[in-house]
Amino acid sequence: ALVSAAGLGLVDTRAAVTADPSRRDPDELRALAERAGRELEGAPALEIARWAAETFGDRFCVTSSMADAVLAHLVSRVAPGVDVVFLDTGLHFPETLAVRDEVARTLPVNVRSIRPRLTVGQQDGEYGPRLFSRSPDECCQLRKVEPLERALTGYDAWAAGLRRDESPTRANTPVVTFDPRRGKVKVNPIAAWTQADVDAYIGRWNVPVNELFRRGYGSIGCWPCTRRTGAGEDPRAGRWAMFEKTECGLHV
Numbered sequence: 001a002l003v004s005a006a007g008l009g010l011v012d013t014r015a016a017v018t019a020d021p022s023r024r025d026p027d028e029l030r031a032l033a034e035r036a037g038r039e040l041e042g043a044p045a046l047e048i049a050r051w052a053a054e055t056f057g058d059r060f061c062v063t064s065s066m067a068d069a070v071l072a073h074l075v076s077r078v079a080p081g082v083d084v085v086f087l088d089t090g091l092h093f094p095e096t097l098a099v100r101d102e103v104a105r106t107l108p109v110n111v112r113s114i115r116p117r118l119t120v121g122q123q124d125g126e127y128g129p130r131l132f133s134r135s136p137d138e139c140c141q142l143r144k145v146e147p148l149e150r151a152l153t154g155y156d157a158w159a160a161g162l163r164r165d166e167s168p169t170r171a172n173t174p175v176v177t178f179d180p181r182r183g184k185v186k187v188n189p190i191a192a193w194t195q196a197d198v199d200a201y202i203g204r205w206n207v208p209v210n211e212l213f214r215r216g217y218g219s220i221g222c223w224p225c226t227r228r229t230g231a232g233e234d235p236r237a238g239r240w241a242m243f244e245k246t247e248c249g250l251h252v
């Protein structure tokens with residue numbers, strides 16, 4: 001069931017489902033993903049999103065960090081009512097939650113805010129305070145990776161807003177691939193877009209965008225692990241800047 005909370009934010013209280021009988025065979029999904037990855041390389045982002053929406057129907061969702069609403073907006077044009085999964089870690093900037101609420105209020109999508117099993121206070125009690133400053137991988141596992149896996153139950157495919165120009169670690173991002181860890185198809189419709197493409201889309205469609213970009217942040221995650229970036233730095237240089245860590249573990 002979905003219950004209203006935090007204004008227009010929605011808190012998804014669905015319990016984890018361990019068995020999903022209507023789920024498609026992972027080997028079939030893998031073959032589908034590999035073929036689509038080849039055939040859709042170079043296709044416009046909207047066509048990639050349309051393929052996913054038509055192929056998977058309501059077993060397809062979008063994930064969004066609410067840095068901006070470009071992907072949610074794009075997919076909503078071919079799949080109005082699509083689920084948009086947001087991982088509400090409890091450690092987001094207020095500006096990020098404002099984008100989440102604006103998306104829920106203004107776009108034809110169904111925002112699902114997924115919370116970790118432990119509140120920040122409970123996690124402090126079990127693991128000690130400021131786990132992010134000592135063991136960010138463990139913190140991301142608890143507050144992002146496990147919640148995403150729980151959230152993706154019931155879907156065969158999910159879309160993410162990864163782009164090749166964001167960082168060297170994302171330079172080979174395929175437009176469609178198979179995620180073996182989760183046994184699902186992962187769709188990256190805007191993988192080939194540049195920052196200029198994103199900016200043009202935001203301007204053309206007046207898409208909600210996180211206020212923090214205007215204040216010098218190149219990439220936006222939880223507040224304890226995000227700093228402003230300087231001129232010439234890659235946009236993700238401000239994430240986990242104290243650690244040899246560039247990804248939270250969602251995109252493996």
Ligand code: SF4
Nearest residue numbers: 136139140143222225
């Ligand atoms: Fe924890 Fe930082 Fe990961 Fe957020 S980004 S879950 S605060 S380690």
